[in-house]
Amino acid sequence: MFDSLSVKLDRAIKTLKGQGKISEINVASTIKEIRRALVEADVNYKVAKEVTDGIKEKALGRDVLIAVSPGQLLTKIVHEELTSLMGGSQADINITGDPAVILISGLQGSGKTTFTGKLANRLKKQGRQVLLVACDIYRPAAIDQLKVLGEQVGVEVYAEPENKNALQIAQNGIAQAKKTGKKIVIVDTAGRLAVDDQMMAEIEGLKKSLKPTETLFVVDSMTGQDAVNTAKTFNERLNFDGVVLTKLDGDTRGGAALSIRAVVDKPIKFISTGEKMDAIDLFHPDRMAQRILG
Numbered sequence: 001m002f003d004s005l006s007v008k009l010d011r012a013i014k015t016l017k018g019q020g021k022i023s024e025i026n027v028a029s030t031i032k033e034i035r036r037a038l039v040e041a042d043v044n045y046k047v048a049k050e051v052t053d054g055i056k057e058k059a060l061g062r063d064v065l066i067a068v069s070p071g072q073l074l075t076k077i078v079h080e081e082l083t084s085l086m087g088g089s090q091a092d093i094n095i096t097g098d099p100a101v102i103l104i105s106g107l108q109g110s111g112k113t114t115f116t117g118k119l120a121n122r123l124k125k126q127g128r129q130v131l132l133v134a135c136d137i138y139r140p141a142a143i144d145q146l147k148v149l150g151e152q153v154g155v156e157v158y159a160e161p162e163n164k165n166a167l168q169i170a171q172n173g174i175a176q177a178k179k180t181g182k183k184i185v186i187v188d189t190a191g192r193l194a195v196d197d198q199m200m201a202e203i204e205g206l207k208k209s210l211k212p213t214e215t216l217f218v219v220d221s222m223t224g225q226d227a228v229n230t231a232k233t234f235n236e237r238l239n240f241d242g243v244v245l246t247k248l249d250g251d252t253r254g255g256a257a258l259s260i261r262a263v264v265d266k267p268i269k270f271i272s273t274g275e276k277m278d279a280i281d282l283f284h285p286d287r288m289a290q291r292i293l294g
């Protein structure tokens, strides 16, 4: 494993000791160190460069108080910059509508179906009436998986295993929700192992026709740099409302959060931290900044 950014900062700023101000010359090597550490934490190189340029600007000329070491000051500046780049405060989802429709998108294996179950569980615990709709028409196992999760969390699942028209299933599901007084419909969609035009066209069509109140893009935080490219492609086609970062219980440093936010400029709304139905949390930019800092 590698040293945490905080440790690296401590080491790199040894040269700053005894200086009254942070200057262009004495900060240069530290900035380089921060950039390298961000890239090691899976932050996209271009994003890491932008971030460190911003940090440099903020750091230059700042008085180093006698009580605070330059290292602490820089760590604080880095933490603030990362937090603010990831949106500052947390963002929840929009669930107004009758019913509110939440469309879940993402690649196969990203944790879409698991997250769909978790979100239903979370909303149910908040006292909402939820209906899950299984629109993965290519993998019968995905329908069964959603049914199992629905049963586990006590939320009804609408499915039409014989129907190969995802839009029709979703529309029928929404009609069913209206009939049975469910206020929130969560639509789980098909994913592929890589971005593919047919899948994109299908989910694009779902979004256009269903006009969801919230379209979420689910991405595996362990996929590092690939996560950014996938996010970019999905956003170009779907103009989604928010990101769900999964598998953060792994040992990833979470740099994907920073890169995705910087590249698609959409808030990260939830994180997923395990396979259990309660392993879901709102995204906290300050906590993620801390994690990236290590």
Ligand code: GDP
Residues within 6 Å of the ligand: 106, 107, 108, 109, 110, 111, 112, 113, 114, 115, 191, 246, 247, 248, 249, 250, 272, 273, 274, 275, 279
């Ligand atoms: P989908 O194909 O996008 O619907 O992905 P699934 O929801 O089926 O998830 C793929 C695999 O990842 C399954 O084995 C899940 O149990 C697992 N998984 C999903 N979310 C998480 C998570 O946050 N942490 C961990 N460790 N595993 C997860």
